[in-house]
Amino acid sequence: MKNYYEATANNHRNHSTLISSVKTDICVVGAGFTGLGCALELRLRGYNVVVLEAQNVGYGASGRSGGQIASGYSSGMIETSDIVGLSDSKKLWAFSERSKQILRNRIETYGISCDLQVGEYYAAPKERHLSWLKEEQAFCETHYNYDGYEWAGKTRMREVLAGDRYLGALYDREGGHLHPLNYTLGLADAFTKLGGRIYENSSVVNYTDEGIIHVNTTNGRVCAKTLVLAGNAYLSGVERFLQRRMIPAKSSQIATEPLGAERAKALMNTSACVADTNFDLDYFKMTSDTRLVYGGQDISFRRSSSNNSPIRKNMLKTFPMLTDVKIEFLWEGLVAANARRLPDVGRIGNNVYYAHGYSGQGVCLSAVVSEILAEAICGELEHFEVFNRIPHITFPANKLVQTPLYYTMMLWQRLKDALP
Numbered sequence: 172m173k174n175y176y177e178a179t180a181n182n183h184r185n186h187s188t189l190i191s192s193v194k195t196d197i198c199v200v201g202a203g204f205t206g207l208g209c210a211l212e213l214r215l216r217g218y219n220v221v222v223l224e225a226q227n228v229g230y231g232a233s234g235r236s237g238g239q240i241a242s243g244y245s246s247g248m249i250e251t252s253d254i255v256g257l258s259d260s261k262k263l264w265a266f267s268e269r270s271k272q273i274l275r276n277r278i279e280t281y282g283i284s285c286d287l288q289v290g291e292y293y294a295a296p297k298e299r300h301l302s303w304l305k306e307e308q309a310f311c312e313t314h315y316n317y318d319g320y321e322w323a324g325k326t327r328m329r330e331v332l333a334g335d336r337y338l339g340a341l342y343d344r345e346g347g348h349l350h351p352l353n354y355t356l357g358l359a360d361a362f363t364k365l366g367g368r369i370y371e372n373s374s375v376v377n378y379t380d381e382g383i384i385h386v387n388t389t390n391g392r393v394c395a396k397t398l399v400l401a402g403n404a405y406l407s408g409v410e411r412f413l414q415r416r417m418i419p420a421k422s423s424q425i426a427t428e429p430l431g432a433e434r435a436k437a438l439m440n441t442s443a444c445v446a447d448t449n450f451d452l453d454y455f456k457m458t459s460d461t462r463l464v465y466g467g468q469d470i471s472f473r474r475s476s477s478n479n480s481p482i483r484k485n486m487l488k489t490f491p492m493l494t495d496v497k498i499e500f501l502w503e504g505l506v507a508a509n510a511r512r513l514p515d516v517g518r519i520g521n522n523v524y525y526a527h528g529y530s531g532q533g534v535c536l537s538a539v540v541s542e543i544l545a546e547a548i549c550g551e552l553e554h555f556e557v558f559n560r561i562p563h564i565t566f567p568a569n570k571l572v573q574t575p576l577y578y579t580m581m582l583w584q585r586l587k588d589a590l591p
């Protein structure tokens with residue numbers, strides 16, 4: 172069954188499978204925001220670029236995400252500053268600002284029709300989260316001169332959302348949301364119109380780097396000078412070094428039947444999206460065809476149906492008045508999570524670059540990361556080094572250790588979320 176975004180995707184072209192051996196300057200693995208963004212930037216700089224995609228464009232997190240655009244980083248800026256120091260945190264903040272600009276420029280320049288909407292509420296379900304949000308706002312205003320945040324108290328939350336789950340929120344005027352698959356398809360279209368090549372259903376099995384890089388797919392091979400690994404949580408066994416640097420975490424979403432304009436407005440009197448401040452967060456938005464799309468981390472082992480999905484239960488916690496509403500779509504995807512909740516951007520040897528681990532905030536951040544990867548490949552390393560020196564924490568690559576570690580951590584976080 173198609174997910175909501177596949178069911179509402181713009182017309183697009185399919186790409187052939189690689190069944191021969193091709194030569195190129197740069198080979199990119201993964202046709203998501205990062206891979207396609209980087210491929211586009213490199214093509215604009217005159218390189219020959221081939222993108223290899225195991226499934227189809229947007230198959231990974233990019234095409235199935237919540238599409239929410241947020242300022243800053245998943246860890247929050249106070250924590251980011253604790254990790255990298257204030258000086259580098261200012262650079263990271265400037266990147267995230269640039270990212271919003273790149274995203275909007277791409278949509279405008281390439282005429283990508285992806286239902287871009289403005290505004291994001293970062294909403295607190297707990298009293299103690301309110302003070303943390305206020306501290307974040309003050310921190311961003313003081314250290315980064317950010318004036319895009321606006322405080323939304325309880326009264327405003329009651330005007331904007333039905334139900335009384337959220338006690339207040341930080342409203343980000345520069346946040347927003349989009350149709351993530353249509354944005355991804357638009358990037359692919361822009362790249363191929365500039366002469367770039369994409370091969371779909373062309374899974375990379377392994378690669379060798381002996382000066383020239385040979386990238387082997389199930390039925391073909393690409394020889395390139397430079398390789399970009401942008402397979403994110405879906406890359407699995409291709410590069411063991413990366414398996415130690417992030418854990419694939421399941422996030423699921425549901426989309427309701429169309430609610431009709433009146434009911435949709437009574438539920439969410441805003442075109443902005445909402446993400447909450449729990450570690451195990453809920454995120455949601457109303458689509459232009461009046462469906463509520465609601466998502467969250469999903470640590471259940473069993474396959475759920477739309478009716479017994481834990482995400483539906485979460486939705487009813489926020490909007491108890493929706494018990495009668497049919498869930499028409501349920502889908503899941505993998506988020507690349509790491510302990511720092513900051514993007515992991517780096518290089519293996521001299522010619523293999525990678526970026527992953529946005530920890531749930533890659534819709535926006537992937538734009539600047541893709542630009543920074545392209546700069547680095549062209550020899551401009553200043554911005555790349557800022558990401559490269561983030562002190563990431565590694566995990567055991569073995570799934571038998573990684574999976575219980577992740578579940579223990581999530582259960583612990585859930586316990587903390589449950590505290591008043």
Ligand SMILES: Cc1cc2nc3c(=O)[nH]c(=O)nc-3n(C[C@H](O)[C@H](O)[C@H](O)COP(=O)(O)OP(=O)(O)OC[C@H]3O[C@@H](n4cnc5c(N)ncnc54)[C@H](O)[C@@H]3O)c2cc1C
Nearest residue numbers: 201203204205225231232233237239375402504532533534
């Ligand atoms: C359900 C869900 C909701 C999310 N919601 C949000 C949100 O609202 N806001 C936000 O900022 N972030 C969100 N995220 C995270 C965000 O979607 C990601 O950070 C972002 O899409 C990462 O893009 P990417 O291009 O790096 O990776 P991906 O989009 O995952 O792309 C990787 C691609 O590489 C391909 N690939 C992997 N291995 C191989 C191989 N061996 N050979 C060839 N191809 C390969 C995959 O098939 C895939 O298409 C969400 C993620 C999920 C799963």
